[in-house]
Amino acid sequence: xxxxxxxxxxxxxxxxxxxxxxxxxxxxxxxxxxxxxxxxxxxxxxxxxxxxxxxxxxxxxxxxxxxxxxxxxxxxxxxxxxxxxxxxxxxxxxxxxxxxxxxxxxxxxxxxxxxxxxxxxxxxxxxxxxxxxxxxxxxxxxxxxxxxxxxxxxxxxxxxxxxxxxxxxxxxxxxxxxxxxxxxxxxxxxxxxxxxx
Amino acid sequence: xxxxxxxxxxxxxxxxxxxxxxxxxxxxxxxxxxxxxxxxxxxxxxxxxxxxxxxxxxxxxxxxxxxxxxxxxxxxxxxxxxxxxxxxxxxxxxxxxxxxxxxxxxxxxxxxxxxxxxxxxxxxxxxxxxxxxxxxxxxxxxxxxxxxxxxxxxxxxxxxxxxxxxxxxxxxxxxxxxxxxxxxxxxxxxxxxxxxxxxxxxxxxxxxxxxxxxxxxxxxxx
Numbered sequence: 001x002x003x004x005x006x007x008x009x010x011x012x013x014x015x016x017x018x019x020x021x022x023x024x025x026x027x028x029x030x031x032x033x034x035x036x037x038x039x040x041x042x043x044x045x046x047x048x049x050x051x052x053x054x055x056x057x058x059x060x061x062x063x064x065x066x067x068x069x070x071x072x073x074x075x076x077x078x079x080x081x082x083x084x085x086x087x088x089x090x091x092x093x094x095x096x097x098x099x100x101x102x103x104x105x106x107x108x109x110x111x112x113x114x115x116x117x118x119x120x121x122x123x124x125x126x127x128x129x130x131x132x133x134x135x136x137x138x139x140x141x142x143x144x145x146x147x148x149x150x151x152x153x154x155x156x157x158x159x160x161x162x163x164x165x166x167x168x169x170x171x172x173x174x175x176x177x178x179x180x181x182x183x184x185x186x187x188x189x190x191x192x193x194x195x196x197x
Numbered sequence: 198x199x200x201x202x203x204x205x206x207x208x209x210x211x212x213x214x215x216x217x218x219x220x221x222x223x224x225x226x227x228x229x230x231x232x233x234x235x236x237x238x239x240x241x242x243x244x245x246x247x248x249x250x251x252x253x254x255x256x257x258x259x260x261x262x263x264x265x266x267x268x269x270x271x272x273x274x275x276x277x278x279x280x281x282x283x284x285x286x287x288x289x290x291x292x293x294x295x296x297x298x299x300x301x302x303x304x305x306x307x308x309x310x311x312x313x314x315x316x317x318x319x320x321x322x323x324x325x326x327x328x329x330x331x332x333x334x335x336x337x338x339x340x341x342x343x344x345x346x347x348x349x350x351x352x353x354x355x356x357x358x359x360x361x362x363x364x365x366x367x368x369x370x371x372x373x374x375x376x377x378x379x380x381x382x383x384x385x386x387x388x389x390x391x392x393x394x395x396x397x398x399x400x401x402x403x404x405x406x407x408x409x410x411x412x413x414x415x416x417x418x419x
Contacts, residue, residue, distance in 0.1 A: 053319045079322040092320045096338050105334075106324030155324060 004028040005159060009059025009069065011045055019045050021059070026159075028064075044089065047161045051086045052079035063159070085152030085160040091144045093136035099123075099147050100132040106155035122154045125176070198394065201370075206398055209376040212287065213355035216294035220302050220351050225344070227299075228306035229332070249361075250300040258364025261293060265365065289366035290373050297358045298351035305350060309343020310336060342414045349410030353403045376402075 005026040011019045019042035026033050035043045048054040050061065052068065060070035068077040094102050100119055107115040123129055126146045136144055145165075152160060230236075231243055249257045265272040265283040275281040283289050313336055321331045337344070359377040366373040368382055376399050383392035 051319075051323055053323070079319065080325050080327065082323070083325075084323055086320060086323045088316060088320070092314075092316050094317060094321075094335060105321065105326070108330070109325070151324070 005050070005061070005063050007050065007059070007061040009049060009056035009061060011042075011049060011054065011056045017042075021046055021049075044163055047086070047163055050159070051084045051161055052077060052082050053086070083155070083158050085155065085157030087145075087148045087152050087160075087162045087165060089163045091136075091148035093144055093147055093151075095136055098133050098135060099128065099139070102136065102147055103150045103154055105151060118154055119150075122150045126150050127172075202391075202395070202398075204371065205374065205376060205379055205395075206402075208287075208371075208374075209356060210402065212290045212294060212375060213352050216291045216298060216355045217348060217352045219291065219295040220299050221348060223295075224299055224302040224347070224351070225306060225337075228303050228310055229336070231303070232307045232310035246303050247300045249297050254297060254358065254360025255364055257296060258293060258361035261289075261296065261361065261365045265289065265292070284365055285367045285369065285373060287366075287373060290362055290375060293361040293365045294355035294358050297361050298354040301354050302347040302351040305343050305347030306340065309340035309347070312343070313339045345413045346410050349406050349413070353406040356402050356406070357399065 005024070007021055007024040009021050013019075024033075024046075035046065037043055045054060049056050049069070055076060056069055058070070058072065061068040063082070066077060067074055068082055070076075094105065097105070100123075103122060104115050104119045107118060110118070123132070126149060128143065128146055128150060131139065131143065131147075136147065139147065149162075149165075227242070227246060231239060231246075262284060263269050265275070267273060267276055267282065267284070272283060275283060281288075283292065317339070318331050318335050321335050326334065357377055358375070359381065362373075362375055363378055363381075368374050368378050370379075374382075376395055380392050380395045380399070383389070383395065
């Protein structure tokens with residue numbers, strides 16, 4: 001049974017800065033959690049630790065029955081196995097790939113036809129039609145952000161981590177994302193979203 | 198130019214191309230190991246790889262000769278197990294060129310790999326990509342300009358290699374003599390006009406290699 005996400009960990013940096021997360025809990029039902037705090041307080045680092053891109057110094061991150069990190073002695077879950085969608089602050093689009101290839105990057109295990117269909121669906125949902133062959137460099141900030149969101153959502157992640165989201169979205173797109181309209185009603189995307197406003 | 202000269206040019210270009218083929222996979226592996234993970238002994242390997250750049254080429258050649266000679270540790274093993282003789286054959290030419298051009302390639306490729314934003318590789322991992330997929334779809338394509346430039350630089354360096362080659366492969370016309378070695382022996386024999394003609398060919402080949410590399414790099418700029 002999925003009990004959502006429970007995390008308590010400490011991350012130290014070389015310059016003696018310490019980030020401590022005490023009893024972060026996200027429920028099993030689809031829900032949105034927002035992290036607030038002044039800039040530089042470590043919101044991004046917390047998201048990176050949850051995604052598996054950074055390793056805490058001690059503590060545990062438990063997702064459902066899976067120990068993503070800790071307790072001591074257990075090897076951490078790799079980012080690949082966590083199935084987390086991560087949208088970083090500067091979107092992190094692959095500059096050498098087209099919009100379509102960027103969005104489909106995480107679907108390489110699927111048959112080509114299914115992957116194409118899912119990419120098309122997600123692009124329609126986020127209003128990205130017509131941009132399939134463009135490179136990220138030729139997109140506006142808002143379009144880039146939607147591509148990054150599409151790339152994270154199309155893999156149907158179990159947890160969606162958004163760093164400074166929605167800042168560049170136009171009003172209608174923001175509304176659609178906030179309402180959580182899934183791109184495919186048969187297999188809805190209901191990620192837990194931890195987000196850094 | 199005589200048939201013998203054409204054969205010499207063709208031989209040198211072929212040896213340089215073969216050595217570049219050897220440098221590419223080994224050098225890419227080294228460049229990645231030096232650019233990405235942290236490990237003990239990295240500084241030592243880094244220094245060893247760069248050493249041929251600053252050592253007199255003759256010294257590098259001497260080391261290779263000692264290692265690969267029939268009484269050398271590596272040479273004896275190769276001879277006993279595979280019946281392979283390296284020194285004073287075309288294989289020695291290729292090896293000498295590879296060792297001498299390796300530092301230039303590793304340096305260019307390593308810089309290019311270090312410039313790839315690690316966040317992009319991390320994001321690929323969150324999207325389920327394993328390390329090989331990350332390498333071949335993200336790291337290498339994004340570092341391709343430096344890798345192409347390094348390849349051409351290594352090829353041009355190999356075309357001009359003299360000191361290590363003559364030590365380990367000697368000067369056997371038609372078998373191990375490369376352009377720079379032929380230029381040297383032409384001067385020794387007082388055939389200055391041939392030396393100048395071959396020098397012109399050398400310069401043209403090197404010019405073409407560098408010019409093509411600049412063009413390729415520009416084409417991949419986007």
